[in-house]
Amino acid sequence: xxxxxxxxxxxxxxxxxxxxxxxxxxxxxxxxxxxxxxxxxxxxxxxxxxxxxxxxxxxxxxxxxxxxxxxxxxxxxxxxxxxxxxxxxxxxxxxxxxxxxxxxxxxxxxxxxxxxxxxxxxxxxxxxxxxxxxxxxxxxxxxxxxxxxxxxxxxxxxxxxxxxxxxxxxxxxxxxxxxxxxxxxxxxxxxxxxxxxxxx
Amino acid sequence: xxxxxxxxxxxxxxxxxxxxxxxxxxxxxxxxxxxxxxxxxxxxxxxxxxxxxxxxxxxxxxxxxxxxxxxxxxxxxxxxxxxxxxxxxxxxxxxxxxxxxxxxxxxxxxxxxxxxxxxxxxxxxxxxxxxxxxxxxxxxxxxxxxxxxxxxxxxxxxxxxxxxxxxxxxxxxxxxxxxxxxxxxxxxxxxxxxxxxxxxxxxxxxxxxxxxxxxxxxxxxxxxxxxxxxxxxxxxxxxxxxxxxxxxxxxxxxx
Amino acid sequence: xxxxxxxxxxxxxxxxxxxxxxxxxxxxxxxxxxxxxxxxxxxxxxxxxxxxxxxxxxxxxxxxxxxxxxxxxxxxxxxxxxxxxxxxxxxxxxxxxxxxxxxxxxxxxxxxxxxxxxxxxxxxxxxxxxxxxxxxxxxxxxxxxxxxxxxxxxxxxxxxxxxxxxxxxxxxxxxxxxxxxxxxxxxxxxxxxxxxxxxxxxxxxxxxxxxxxxxxxxxxxxxxxxxxxxxxxxxxxxxxxxxxxxxxxxxxxxxxxxxxxxxxxxxxxxxxxxxxxxxx
Numbered sequence: 001x002x003x004x005x006x007x008x009x010x011x012x013x014x015x016x017x018x019x020x021x022x023x024x025x026x027x028x029x030x031x032x033x034x035x036x037x038x039x040x041x042x043x044x045x046x047x048x049x050x051x052x053x054x055x056x057x058x059x060x061x062x063x064x065x066x067x068x069x070x071x072x073x074x075x076x077x078x079x080x081x082x083x084x085x086x087x088x089x090x091x092x093x094x095x096x097x098x099x100x101x102x103x104x105x106x107x108x109x110x111x112x113x114x115x116x117x118x119x120x121x122x123x124x125x126x127x128x129x130x131x132x133x134x135x136x137x138x139x140x141x142x143x144x145x146x147x148x149x150x151x152x153x154x155x156x157x158x159x160x161x162x163x164x165x166x167x168x169x170x171x172x173x174x175x176x177x178x179x180x181x182x183x184x185x186x187x188x189x190x191x192x193x194x195x196x197x198x199x200x
Numbered sequence: 201x202x203x204x205x206x207x208x209x210x211x212x213x214x215x216x217x218x219x220x221x222x223x224x225x226x227x228x229x230x231x232x233x234x235x236x237x238x239x240x241x242x243x244x245x246x247x248x249x250x251x252x253x254x255x256x257x258x259x260x261x262x263x264x265x266x267x268x269x270x271x272x273x274x275x276x277x278x279x280x281x282x283x284x285x286x287x288x289x290x291x292x293x294x295x296x297x298x299x300x301x302x303x304x305x306x307x308x309x310x311x312x313x314x315x316x317x318x319x320x321x322x323x324x325x326x327x328x329x330x331x332x333x334x335x336x337x338x339x340x341x342x343x344x345x346x347x348x349x350x351x352x353x354x355x356x357x358x359x360x361x362x363x364x365x366x367x368x369x370x371x372x373x374x375x376x377x378x379x380x381x382x383x384x385x386x387x388x389x390x391x392x393x394x395x396x397x398x399x400x401x402x403x404x405x406x407x408x409x410x411x412x413x414x415x416x417x418x419x420x421x422x423x424x425x426x427x428x429x430x431x432x433x434x435x436x437x438x439x440x441x442x443x444x445x446x447x448x449x450x451x452x453x454x455x
Numbered sequence: 456x457x458x459x460x461x462x463x464x465x466x467x468x469x470x471x472x473x474x475x476x477x478x479x480x481x482x483x484x485x486x487x488x489x490x491x492x493x494x495x496x497x498x499x500x501x502x503x504x505x506x507x508x509x510x511x512x513x514x515x516x517x518x519x520x521x522x523x524x525x526x527x528x529x530x531x532x533x534x535x536x537x538x539x540x541x542x543x544x545x546x547x548x549x550x551x552x553x554x555x556x557x558x559x560x561x562x563x564x565x566x567x568x569x570x571x572x573x574x575x576x577x578x579x580x581x582x583x584x585x586x587x588x589x590x591x592x593x594x595x596x597x598x599x600x601x602x603x604x605x606x607x608x609x610x611x612x613x614x615x616x617x618x619x620x621x622x623x624x625x626x627x628x629x630x631x632x633x634x635x636x637x638x639x640x641x642x643x644x645x646x647x648x649x650x651x652x653x654x655x656x657x658x659x660x661x662x663x664x665x666x667x668x669x670x671x672x673x674x675x676x677x678x679x680x681x682x683x684x685x686x687x688x689x690x691x692x693x694x695x696x697x698x699x700x701x702x703x704x705x706x707x708x709x710x711x712x713x714x715x716x717x718x719x720x721x722x723x724x725x726x727x728x729x730x731x732x733x734x735x
Contacts, residue, residue, distance in 0.1 A: 013416055013513075014408040016345055020353040020554070021400045024360040025393075031364065032392050036378060036385040045393070049401065069353050072330075073204050075268050076321035077314060131280050131310050135272040140279070148283040175390065179397055189469050190405050190514075197511045197530075200465045200474075200519030331557060351555035359554075359599055407550040409509050413543050414553065414566035414613060418535035421571045425564040425578075 014190045015054045022046035022062035023069055029172075039138070040168045047085060048092050048114075048176040052101060053183075053191045056093025063089040080125055087121040088114055092173070107177040111170035118169055119162040123154065132157035139164045204357045206261065206325045214256035214323065218434040219333040220340060222324040224441045225252075229320035233313070235448045242312045249319040258326040265322050266315065273311045280307040330354050335424070344422060356400075363396050458621055458652045459483040459506065459541075463520035466501060466510050475501040477676040478520070483654070483669075485620075488647045490663030490684070491656040493673035494697030499656045502673065503625040505529075506654065508537040525620060539570065541621040542614035546629050548606035551613070552598045559585070559601070559609055560594040566617045584612040587649065588642050604635025608642050615646070622646060624655040640666075664688060664701040664721035672696060685718040685725070 025046030033042040047066060051059025063085025071079035095101055095110045126132050132153045133140045139160040146156035209215075229249055233242035253262050281291070284303025291301045324333070331351060338347040368378075371391050377384040378392075459482065466476040475498045483489055493499050504510040508529035511518040522529045524540045545551055556562040563584055567577045585591040588608040593601060598609055607627055614622060624643060628636035640662055647653050647666065654671075657663050663670060663684065670687040672680040674696045680687050687693070688700045700708070700719075703726040707719045712729050720726040 011345065012408070013411050014404060016349060017352075017404045017407045017411065018401075019349050020356045021404050023353045024356045024400055025397050027357050028360055028364055028393060028396055031361070032389055035368075036388055036392075038382075038385060038389065042389070045397070049397070053401075065349060065353065069204070069350070069357075071321065072325050073206055073354075076265065076318050076325075077269055079317075079321070129310070129314065130272065131276050131307060133272065133276055133279065135275075140275060144279045144283060147279070147285065150285070153285065175393070178390070179394065179401075182394075182398060183401060185470075186468075187402055187405055190408070192469070197515055198467075198517035200467065200517045348553075348555050352553070355554045355599065359549075403547065403550045406545050406547060407554075409504070409513055409543075410545055410551040410610075411553065412509065412513055412534045413507060413538050415535035415538050415569035415617065417533065418569045418571070419533065420535075420569070423568055423571050423573060423577065425561060425568060425574065427574070 015058045018050050018054055018058060018191070019062045019065055022050035023066045025049060026062075026066050027070075029175075040171055041164075042168065042172055042175070044085065044088055044169075044172050045176050045179075047089050048172055049180060051089050051092035052096045052176065052180050053188065055097065056090040059089030059093045060086040061089070063087075077129065080129055081122065083125065084118055084121045087117050088169075091117045101173075101177060101180075104174075104177070107173050108170060111173035112166065114173060115162065115165040115169035119158060119165045122161050122165075123158045126157050126161060127153060132160065134160050134164055136160075136164045204354045205330045206265075206322075207329050208258050208261055208326050209329075210257055210327065212256045212327070214252055215327045217327075217437065218429075219324070219328045219336040221434050221437045221441070222328060223333075224438055226317075226320045226324060228441050228445055229316055232445060232448045233316060235452050237452070239309075239312075241448075242309075242316060246312065246316050246319060249316065249323060252323050253319060253326070256323065256327045258322075261326050262319065262322045266318055269314055269318060273307075273314060276310055277304065277307040280304070280310075335426070339424070339428060348416075360396060360400060363399070364392075367395055368392060456485045457482050458485045458487075458525065459654075460523040461506070461520070462523070464502075464505060464522060465517075465519035466505055467517040468501075468514065469516045471516070474676050476505060479673075479676075479678045480520075481671060481678060481681045483621075483652060486647075486650050486652055487668045488652075488666050489654045489669050489671055490667030491654060491671045491673060492658075492660065492663060492687075492698055493679075496675075497673040497697075498676040499673055500625050501676075503543055503623045503654070503656060506621075506623050507541050507543040508532060508534050509543070535569065538566065538614075538617055538619065540619055541623060542617060542619040543623045543625065544607070544611050544614055544627050546626045548603055548610055548630070551610035552606065553613075557597060558595050559590060559598055562598045562609060563612050563616050566613055570617065580616045580618065581612075584616040587615060587645060588612040589638075589645075602635060603631045604638035607631060607635065607639050611639075611642060611646075615651075621652040621654065624653070624657075626656050626658065629658065660688075660699065661701045661703075661722075664704070672698070684721045685714065685716075688721045689718040 023046060026043050029045040030041060030043035033040055047059055047063045050062040064082045067078045067082035067085050091114050095113065100106050100110045126134055133143055142163060143156045143160035146159060147153060229245050233245050253259050280303040281299040282297060284300060284306050286302045287300035289301040290298045291304050292299055334347045334351050338344050372378060376388050376391055378388045461479055461481050464476050464479040465474055467474050491499050501510060506522055511530060512534050518530060527540060529537050553562060553565040556565055560581060563581045564577055567580060585594060588611055590605060590608050590612060593605060601609060628639050631639060643653060643655060644666060667684055669681060670684050672687055679696060688704045693700055701721050703723055704719045704721050707726055714720055714729055720729050
């Protein structure tokens with residue numbers, strides 16, 4: 001079996017129905033995190049799973065559509081953060097392709113990478129739209145402390161974001177990895193992008 | 201079964217404007233104030249958007265959308281008012297804390313920008329049926345496949361949420377702790393989310409096949425069950441909106 | 456006239472070692488009702504998917520032999536085009552609702568819109584399909600608000616509206632309650648009466664005995680038998696293939712009641728007629 005380039009994807013019907021499922025999973029993750037009053041967002045489990053199953057392009061699309069839907073049905077500002085979701089989808093897709101998602105320690109490492117990417121992409125958006133804040137109480141307290149002590153907004157905002165992102169993204173990746181391991185072969189095969197039909 | 205939507209049915213003139221024009225208006229409402237860059241422009245845009253909301257009779261429904269962000273905006277005003285880097289001139293003093301003019305205005309600017317986005321987007325989402333928006337875009341040449349994704353998400357989420365209710369009840373009746381210590385709550389997360397997530401992923405295979413056999417990948421030219429509702433003045437409105445955008449850019453370049 | 460011809464059909468799933476379908480050949484006449492039976496993992500679903508071109512066009516893997524629907528070789532056609540000749544209904548009614556439509560009427564239109572059917576024709580076909588499946592009264596309901604049996608009939612309507620000559624049903628009642636199952640069986644019987652060629656996978660063996668013109672017995676990817684129900688259900692080795700004969704067949708077997716051709720009756724009516732005859 002030859003592995004195709006990580007960017008190659010056919011916009012198959014299977015990948016396409018994966019996207020609404022991914023958005024739904026994101027939504028449910030966010031719902032339960034809220035219902036259980038967890039100090040995390042856990043709102044990108046679906047995006048991560050879509051990337052692991054069908055690659056960075058489908059992952060990125062899931063992320064973008066997730067934020068557009070959320071923006072149009074609950075909080076319009078989440079439209080802006082579609083960029084972050086896209087970045088998460090792409091990063092996980094590449095990490096999974098490179099084999100950085102096939103054991104618990106590797107998944108943990110991937111969680112840290114995803115947190116960094118997420119923080120790097122979100123920080124400029126936070127600064128542009130919110131003056132640097134994230135809306136998370138603990139993160140914003142640190143932000144206030146840092147700018148009160150004359151740290152540059154860029155640094156303060158990045159610290160604010162990463163403090164929230166590190167635990168959140170590690171948890172997200174670990175939960176996704178656990179679910180991924182439990183999926184039947186029959187399903188993962190559908191997303192393997194094999195296009196050749198062998199003749200018998 | 202409800203679809204996930206903020207749409208408020210109505211017969212106002214705003215409801216009758218076609219979805220693409222409303223989309224164009226959002227773009228305008230976000231970018232014109234940024235292009236012009238003055239307080240007046242931002243304020244005027246916000247007032248225009250709000251008046252559309254009033255004409256559409258959906259003002260009450262816009263409040264929760266604004267409320268969502270208002271708490272954060274309040275914290276922005278406090279933090280920037282107190283600690284903004286360029287803070288020099290005190291605005292007022294409350295006991296031991298001083299709020300500064302520069303930070304306060306900076307925060308107001310942020311608030312204005314956020315509210316502009318919120319209200320402009322609200323016009324679209326409160327007065328347009330999601331299925332009409334998606335169908336209008338597909339007719340304009342937007343990929344029907346992407347259109348399908350959007351409409352199915354809107355139905356799938358309420359669908360999954362009803363499964364969620366069933367599962368939560370079942371798990372709770374089996375004695376799953378969903379309150380109390382953080383560690384207990386973290387432990388509860390997995391049994392709650394696991395079954396729904398697995399189920400929805402596994403069913404994608406059959407769902408994909410079911411779509412395929414309903415000619416989802418057909419190469420034929422798609423037709424529509426419903427006739428397109430044409431509003432005579434939509435072209436005219438879109439022309440005006442584009443003209444305003446252009447004027448703003450010209451104004452910015454010349455001044 | 457042969458509606459469906461399957462010749463030396465072989466199929467293997469990707470990354471799998473063994474054949475899911477191993478050299479299967481049979482032919483179905485226009486208007487026949489075929490019941491497909493076999494133990495779990497026999498390849499019943501795979502056979503359904505091969506008849507509709509999903510294997511190999513969607514599932515990929517390895518494929519040999521031919522499936523001809525009215526002379527058209529399915530493996531060489533687009534799935535969307537095959538759909539206008541042979542339709543398939545799956546187990547779970549939920550996964551078959553397109554999910555992008557807000558009413559039952561629009562839901563049936565989904566496939567027709569994709570096929571580019573003109574609006575007038577589309578409406579006519581939807582009306583006919585709703586009527587045939589007895590769900591016309593539900594036309595303005597949201598598809599997700601329906602009961603399981605109603606939803607499965609809606610799924611069938613969505614397929615029928617595309618006007619296939621053959622319909623394949625892969626355990627259409629396995630996830631339904633008794634009432635929903637009965638509704639679906641009634642609907643399938645209606646289709647058959649209207650002259651449609653039907654292939655149905657079903658565990659409820661009494662239903663197969665009552666409806667089917669022929670029974671296709673499948674085990675481990677191989678076709679074991681393809682005969683009239685009394686013939687298949689009278690086989691001495693039937694239970695070796697994980698199939699319990701219909702209850703009337705078992706009773707008649709115990710009592711050694713046979714019909715004129717030396718086979719056991721398979722339905723209540725056949726058994727009753729035979730017993731009455733003996734008593735006379």
